[in-house]
Amino acid sequence: MSVSARSTILSQFAQVAREQNRKLxxxxxxxxxxxxxxxxxxxxxxxxxxxxxxxFDPFGATEDARFPVTLGDFITFYEDAAK
Amino acid sequence: MxxxxxxxxxxAISDPARRSQRFIWSAETQVALGDLGARSSLDCSIxxxxxxxxxxxxxxxxxxxxxxxxxxxxxRRLVLCPPDVDAAHLPFxxxxxxxxxxxxxxxxxxxxxxQGGRFVACSSRTSPTDxxxxxxxxxxxxxxxxxxxxxxxxxxxxxxxxxxxIQAGGHLxxxxxxxxFYDIRRYGGLQIFLRALLGGGSLALSSEAESTTAFxxxxxxxxxxxxxxxxxxxxxxxxxxxxxxxxxxxxRLSGEIADQSILDSLRAQYPRATxxxxxxxxxxxxxxxxxxxxxxxxxxxxxxxxxxVELKVEDGSLRIRSxxxxxxxxxxxxxxxxxADGYVDTxxxxxxxxxxxxxxGRRGGIINVGGLKVHPEEVEAVINRHPxxxxxxxxxxxxxVTGAIVVAEIVLKPELAATAASxxxxxxxxxxxxxxxxxxxxxxxxxxxxxxxxxxxxPSGKVAxxxx
Numbered sequence: 001m002s003v004s005a006r007s008t009i010l011s012q013f014a015q016v017a018r019e020q021n022r023k024l025x026x027x028x029x030x031x032x033x034x035x036x037x038x039x040x041x042x043x044x045x046x047x048x049x050x051x052x053x054x055x056f057d058p059f060g061a062t063e064d065a066r067f068p069v070t071l072g073d074f075i076t077f078y079e080d081a082a083k
Numbered sequence: 084m085x086x087x088x089x090x091x092x093x094x095a096i097s098d099p100a101r102r103s104q105r106f107i108w109s110a111e112t113q114v115a116l117g118d119l120g121a122r123s124s125l126d127c128s129i130x131x132x133x134x135x136x137x138x139x140x141x142x143x144x145x146x147x148x149x150x151x152x153x154x155x156x157x158x159r160r161l162v163l164c165p166p167d168v169d170a171a172h173l174p175f176x177x178x179x180x181x182x183x184x185x186x187x188x189x190x191x192x193x194x195x196x197x198q199g200g201r202f203v204a205c206s207s208r209t210s211p212t213d214x215x216x217x218x219x220x221x222x223x224x225x226x227x228x229x230x231x232x233x234x235x236x237x238x239x240x241x242x243x244x245x246x247x248x249i250q251a252g253g254h255l256x257x258x259x260x261x262x263x264f265y266d267i268r269r270y271g272g273l274q275i276f277l278r279a280l281l282g283g284g285s286l287a288l289s290s291e292a293e294s295t296t297a298f299x300x301x302x303x304x305x306x307x308x309x310x311x312x313x314x315x316x317x318x319x320x321x322x323x324x325x326x327x328x329x330x331x332x333x334x335r336l337s338g339e340i341a342d343q344s345i346l347d348s349l350r351a352q353y354p355r356a357t358x359x360x361x362x363x364x365x366x367x368x369x370x371x372x373x374x375x376x377x378x379x380x381x382x383x384x385x386x387x388x389x390x391x392v393e394l395k396v397e398d399g400s401l402r403i404r405s406x407x408x409x410x411x412x413x414x415x416x417x418x419x420x421x422x423a424d425g426y427v428d429t430x431x432x433x434x435x436x437x438x439x440x441x442x443x444g445r446r447g448g449i450i451n452v453g454g455l456k457v458h459p460e461e462v463e464a465v466i467n468r469h470p471x472x473x474x475x476x477x478x479x480x481x482x483x484v485t486g487a488i489v490v491a492e493i494v495l496k497p498e499l500a501a502t503a504a505s506x507x508x509x510x511x512x513x514x515x516x517x518x519x520x521x522x523x524x525x526x527x528x529x530x531x532x533x534x535x536x537x538x539x540x541x542p543s544g545k546v547a548x549x550x551x
Contacts, residue, residue: 019516020525034295034323040315040453043322044484045530052531059483067348069324 005078008053012046013038013071020045029072036071056081090219091156091242093119095281105258105283108305109145110290110297112207116280123212124149125186126204129157130214135184135201136160138177140168142188144267144288145207148276150186155242156219158184165227165268166291167524168235170194175234179414180225225413226270228365229456238366238409238420245368246277247391247407259333262287262302264312270365271338271454275311284309295323303328313338314345315453315485326352335372337361338454339486340442343378350376366420367427368407370394379439395426396433400446402426444479448548452526453485459548462489462529465522469515471495476538476546477529491515491529494538508534 010027017024017038024037033043051057058081068074096105096116105116123129124146137158141147147163154161162180173194176182183200191202224240261279265272267288279286287305289298299320302310310331312320317336320326334349334356341360349358360378362370370392371384385394392405404426411420421427430447433440450457459477466475473496479487493515512532519528539547 019520032296032324034319034325040319040485041488041526044453044482044488047484048480048482048488048490048530057483066351067318067321069322 005054005082006075009046009050009075009078012049012053016042016045016049027071029070029075031071032069033071033074050078054078054082090221091216092152092277092280093156093216094219096152104285106285106305107145107148107279108285108287108301109143109207110288110293110301112145114145114149114207114209116285118209119149119152121211122209123153123214124205124207124209125153128212128214129153129216131201132184132186132203133157133217134159134220136162136181137184137186138162138164138173138180138182140164140173140185140187140189140194141205141268143207143290144272146188146205147268148286148288149207149209150205151276152280154186155222155224157216158222159220160223160225162225162237163227163268163273165229166266168227172235176237180237226273226365226409229269236415237413239411239413240409242277244407244409245273246281247405257283259284259308260287260306261285261309261311262289262305262307263310264289264298264316265338266291271311271363274363274369275309278309295319296325299323299325299328303330307331309333309335311335311337313454313486314341315339317345317349318484321348321352331356333357333359335359335361337363339451341378344483346376346378362401362429362431364429366409367403367429368392368405368409370401370403370405370429377439379436379441380433382435382438382440385440393426396435396440397426397428399432401429401431401433401440403429448478450477450479450487450489452482452487452489455524455526457489457527459489462491462519462523462527463546465519466491466493466515466529469511469518471511472515473497474538474546476548478548480530485526488530489527490531490533492533492535492538494535 013024013027020042022037022042025031025035047057047059058077068077097120107114132154135158137154139147139150139161151161160180162182184203186203186205188206221241224245225237226240228236228238261275261284263272263275267273267276276286287302287307307329308331310329314336331353334353346358357374358376359372359374361372371380371394373380392403395402408427409420412418430445432443432446434443448459450459462477463475466472473494475491475493477489477491480490482488515532
């Protein structure tokens with residue numbers, strides 16, 4: 001599950017960057033999301049598409065008030081929610 | 084309060100005791116407010132613009148700010164163009180607002196047929212002037228409402244209606260350093276511009292070209308004490324990893340629904356700050372501000388006047404009556420802005436649960452994507468142009484990032500639907516997305532498209548809209 005969540009997330013980043021004509025920074029776990037080349041709208045689209053493909057939205061589900069800063073945080077959110 | 088007595092912006096900042104050490108900062112430069120009496124950013128004497136209806140159309144916020152400060156009290160009308168104004172609509176704006184002078188940092192040729200009367204160049208740089216302001220007048224301020232499709236809608240305000248303080252004094256007056264993610268050429272940002280100027284403070288402007296990280300760093304350097312933005316702006320701040328660059332005393336969210344999660348996150352990030360969520364619109368003015376740290380609005384805010392504002396719920400939507408609402412629409416006076424009792428219908432639908440009112444959406448199904456409004460019909464019209472689409476429904480879907488996003492459901496024409504293979508459907512979705520990207524602003528393009536067998540249709544033959 002965790003491997004597939006990661007690859008699904010990475011391919012969504014690439015797909016949305018392409019659709020929105022944005023240059024995506026090289027993806028690594030310590031990349032700060034706001035430096036990835038995607039804006040808030042892009043992230044909203046990524047989260048919505050991931051909810052469709054993975055079946056859940058870890059941000060809507062959690063009571064925990066925190067926001068992911070790096071790509072690694074973002075992936076961990078999904079991996080934790082899938083457990 | 085001195086700000087309520089000011090005839091003009093220039094007069095409000097002219098008090099020598101209060102103007103020292105006060106600045107407006109942009110990403111590129113800074114202007115000392117104390118210098119503005121003897122310097123001008125306009126390529127003419129203000130005398131030439133006296134009593135005129137002046138359109139202000141600028142590339143950047145600082146240039147607009149300087150023009151506003153100099154021309155409020157001089158011009159008969161100031162028509163403030165928002166940053167995304169469509170050049171094709173400028174002739175309509177010019178005619179409707181009876182514009183007879185344009186102040187701009189665009190070249191006249193770039194503005195095409197928009198020019199009305201006298202053209203005056205302006206910039207974000209100032210040079211010495213011997214302008215004498217002379218007698219000042221109460222200038223009418225014309226603002227564009229947000230979220231209209233087609234020709235812009237404009238409303239009439241005054242400095243008094245824009246600046247009337249909800250909480251006279253309190254923590255919002257004084258030598259504060261304000262900043263806002265908003266553009267000051269729209270109502271939400273203009274509020275902050277005026278609060279900073281009239282309340283004795285300074286202002287750090289945002290810049291479209293600047294990253295969240297760079298903006299927060301700059302705001303931190305200027306020692307920002309009061310900061311405002313939409314919940315989406317604040318989510319972006321928390322996601323930037325640079326939220327600690329600022330240590331505000333006051334954090335305000337408006338323009339979108341503030342949910343408990345973002346309020347709690349900001350409380351955790353800024354434990355010493357007042358975290359407030361507020362309602363304001365170009366038409367209805369500032370309605371209320373909630374400072375108890377909870378989502379929703381206490382029911383006790385309704386049914387009586389507080390701070391000069393009366394709130395009520397009628398036919399499910401929020402209505403506001405105060406001296407801060409706009410007076411009337413411009414060029415469309417037959418469309419009433421105020422009802423018979425003087426209330427503005429905000430169109431925002433409220434639900435009462437356990438003693439608090441919560442926003443549940445907009446009447447008419449308007450979708451709010453990170454503070455930008457989307458009319459579903461505009462997006463549906465683009466989707467419906469595709470030869471294989473029979474009908475479509477564009478609606479809102481909740482987003483933890485931008486509050487809401489746009490999604491679409493489409494019904495294919497029957498003769499084509501039966502034969503469609505799934506690979507063809509993904510090609511079709513890609514084609515529709517591409518045509519949406521060509522015709523619409525990015526926030527209006529559906530994040531997801533779903534092909535459905537049918538859509539509910541009302542007895543009047545329209546697609547049934549949830550929340551409508």
